[in-house]
Amino acid sequence: MDQQGKPPAARKAARKDGEGNGQKVVPKDGQHEGRQLARKDRDGGGQRQIALLRGVNVGRAKRIAMADLRQVLGELGFTGARTLLNSGNAVFDCDGLDAAQSSTSMSATRIEEALVLKLGVGSRVTVLDAQQLDDVVADNPLGAIAVDPARLMVSVFSNPADRAKLEPLAHQPWEPEAFALGRWAAYIWCADGVLASRAAAAMGKLLGDGVTTRNWATISKLHALARADA
CATH class of the missing domain: 3.30.70.1260 (bacterial protein sp0830 like)
Known part of the structure; x- marks a missing residue:
């Protein structure tokens, strides 16, 4: 038995199950x-979505002004675009888009392509809907x-x-x-x-x-x- 009253076998099982490490x-x-x-x-779409850009505005590489990001989102048909901080976080709505254009996977692809074409920046984009x-x-x-x-x-x-x-x-x-x-x-x-x-x-x-x-x-x-x- 250990100080917690558990035999060695129980301690081993607890570590395996993740007990004690949150x-x-x-x-x-x-x-x-x-x-x-x-x-x-994630392919089901949703009216409100959240985009996370990877690795932008870190050092001198991949610089994107958040005003430019909001403009790109608007040109893609997303509405009400708002950004948070300078690290590429945006919230927007897809009210005017059909399901084929507004699934989270399609939104991510469209944003990635637009960043390259319009701003010359390549960045991996992950999109969640509000429930996610x-x-x-x-x-x-x-x-x-x-x-x-x-x-x-x-x-x-x-x-x-x-x-x-x-x-x-x-x-x-x-x-x-x-x-x-x-x-x-x-x-x-x-x-x-x-x-x-x-x-x-x-x-x-x-x-x-x-x-x-x-x-x-x-x-x-x-x-x-x-x-x-x-």
């Missing part, structure tokens, strides 16, 4: 079905240990099927960090800062530009913006 893992018998539903949901952003906020399992929202990273999947590639990371010990998975994003508590995060580095090796990352403070502000007047 991890949230979908049961295996529901993973395949969940990924199928995820792909369907609600899910990203609701799924966060690390709020109790993440004492600094600037060090809690939320990495949104460009392709939800890529979630399966990260499942092994959710079973590894990362203390004092923590790693967890939600439906649309991975959550990383970077206890010693983002640059020192082993979990963030491991995820980057597996997915590369397949995720777009924001800290919890930005996600919270973006969520409030997306729900304003909704």
